[in-house]
Amino acid sequence: MTFDSPRQRLDTDALTLAYFRVPWDSDIFGFPVAQITEMQIAQPAHADLAPFMDWLEREHIRLASCRLTESRLDESMLLERFGFRFVEMVLHPHLADLQAYPCTHQGLRVELAEVADLTAIEEIAAHAFGYERFHADPRLDRAAADRRYRVWVRNSHVHPTQKLYKICEGADLVAFFVTEDKPDGLCYWHLTAVSPAFHGRGYGKRVWREMLHFHRGEGRTQIGTTIAARNTPVLNLYASLNFRFLPPEMTLHWLRNA
Numbered sequence: 462m463t464f465d466s467p468r469q470r471l472d473t474d475a476l477t478l479a480y481f482r483v484p485w486d487s488d489i490f491g492f493p494v495a496q497i498t499e500m501q502i503a504q505p506a507h508a509d510l511a512p513f514m515d516w517l518e519r520e521h522i523r524l525a526s527c528r529l530t531e532s533r534l535d536e537s538m539l540l541e542r543f544g545f546r547f548v549e550m551v552l553h554p555h556l557a558d559l560q561a562y563p564c565t566h567q568g569l570r571v572e573l574a575e576v577a578d579l580t581a582i583e584e585i586a587a588h589a590f591g592y593e594r595f596h597a598d599p600r601l602d603r604a605a606a607d608r609r610y611r612v613w614v615r616n617s618h619v620h621p622t623q624k625l626y627k628i629c630e631g632a633d634l635v636a637f638f639v640t641e642d643k644p645d646g647l648c649y650w651h652l653t654a655v656s657p658a659f660h661g662r663g664y665g666k667r668v669w670r671e672m673l674h675f676h677r678g679e680g681r682t683q684i685g686t687t688i689a690a691r692n693t694p695v696l697n698l699y700a701s702l703n704f705r706f707l708p709p710e711m712t713l714h715w716l717r718n719a
């Protein structure tokens with residue numbers, strides 16, 4: 462699996478756009494998938510997406526996505542004019558001063574996952590998620606969405622910067638986290654889940670506190686993550702742990718022949 466793909470740009474006085482073909486999602490869905498990574502409109506009356514739509518055509522892209530800060534309505538309205546549809550609002554829980562956060566050891570073990578752990582962690586990933594954009598978009602195959610999280614776990618194990626942790630109690634694997642160390646002491650949580658077999662028994666709070674205790678011990682100073690606004694269980698969890706929320710973003714999807 463390659464994580465690289467050539468970045469494309471469209472730079473005019475009216476519109477700046479950066480985008481690429483997403484190799485991992487293309488593999489999972491079995492058709493070419495693209496993502497817009499940057500979009501800025503300077504002149505709404507003159508912004509034209511047609512060159513980008515031509516690129517989608519040439520590359521046979523069937524699914525394209527774009528995530529925008531919630532205030533970027535000129536951009537979302539232009540996307541909608543070209544057939545993109547709103548699928549979700551995402552929130553960014555953030556903990557600004559981890560070193561001052563009062564978290565204690567919860568009696569759980571946090572360890573880097575080994576090859577022998579992958580099958581069990583993939584099994585959790587394939588069944589734990591249901592609120593994210595690929596599950597929520599009714600035009601997409603839910604089995605492919607499940608596969609996406611399964612494959613992400615496997616890829617994170619060999620990824621150059623992401624780390625895959627298992628969280629265990631005794632012999633039980635109760636949760637996993639995919640994390641990435643970023644500049645300024647930030648630890649970013651990409652994927653986090655309690656095994657469905659352990660839901661609703663207080664493990665969420667214990668696991669999250671254990672991870673905060675773990676990262677504090679590593680000297681990290683901030684925690685950041687992204688959740689779907691419709692994911693009320695995890696939203697309540699972050700609220701109960703006293704996280705704050707950064708400005709939300711919206712995600713739009715374009716599907717060929719939708």
Ligand SMILES: CC(C)(COP(=O)(O)OP(=O)(O)OC[C@H]1O[C@@H](n2cnc3c(N)ncnc32)[C@H](O)[C@@H]1OP(=O)(O)O)[C@@H](O)C(=O)NCCC(=O)NCCS
Binds near residue numbers: 689
């Ligand atoms: C969110 C998740 C971690 C909660 O785990 P859990 O072990 O069931 O949670 P707990 O029993 O410890 O509950 C912790 C808090 O979560 C919230 N919560 C859990 N289930 C909830 C539900 N069904 N509805 C609303 N809030 C809920 C509550 O605030 C709860 O605390 P409270 O009961 O004191 O109010 C778990 O559902 C999960 O792993 N979900 C799938 C993965 C996921 O969505 N990850 C986040 C995005 S990457």
